[in-house]
Amino acid sequence: MTGRPGDRSDFRLSRRGGADDERGPGTGVAVKPAARVKKPSMYKVVMLNDDYTPMEFVVMVLERFFGKTHDEATHIMMHVHQKGVGICGVYTYEIAETKVSQVMDLARQHQHPLQCTLEKA
Ligand code: TYC
Numbered sequence: 209m210t211g212r213p214g215d216r217s218d219f220r221l222s223r224r225g226g227a228d229d230e231r232g233p234g235t236g237v238a239v240k241p242a243a244r245v246k247k248p249s250m251y252k253v254v255m256l257n258d259d260y261t262p263m264e265f266v267v268m269v270l271e272r273f274f275g276k277t278h279d280e281a282t283h284i285m286m287h288v289h290q291k292g293v294g295i296c297g298v299y300t301y302e303i304a305e306t307k308v309s310q311v312m313d314l315a316r317q318h319q320h321p322l323q324c325t326l327e328k329a
Contacts, residue, residue, distance in 0.1 A: 257293065284296065
């Protein structure tokens with residue numbers, strides 16, 4: 209299996225309709241074996257406290273980009289406010305990276321110092 213388009217090097221002829229059944233050679237049905245799929249690594253999107261970003265802005269960010277309800281967002285924001293750091297969500301790398309960018313871009317546009325990073329889960 210090379211990953212090249214159209215590559216069927218990992219296909220095998222099935223027993224039924226095999227290469228030398230009554231239909232003769234070369235009539236077998238190509239069957240792809242179950243792929244071995246690795247689970248992707250997961251990444252935490254982590255938010256850091258600061259003294260200037262308004263609480264309502266953090267709550268809005270958690271609702272908008274992390275699908276939290278108002279109550280969930282308020283809880284996470286208060287956790288970060290009190291403990292200094294908190295988890296917004298856990299995602300595969302590309303999604304986590306996109307969410308960090310979305311948060312940082314919006315914070316920058318509003319001139320808030322809010323910081324958000326990614327950590328391997
Ligand atoms: N500490 C901020 C304030 O008192 C609120 C805040 C919460 C800021 C969470 C950032 O990630 C944060 N306005």
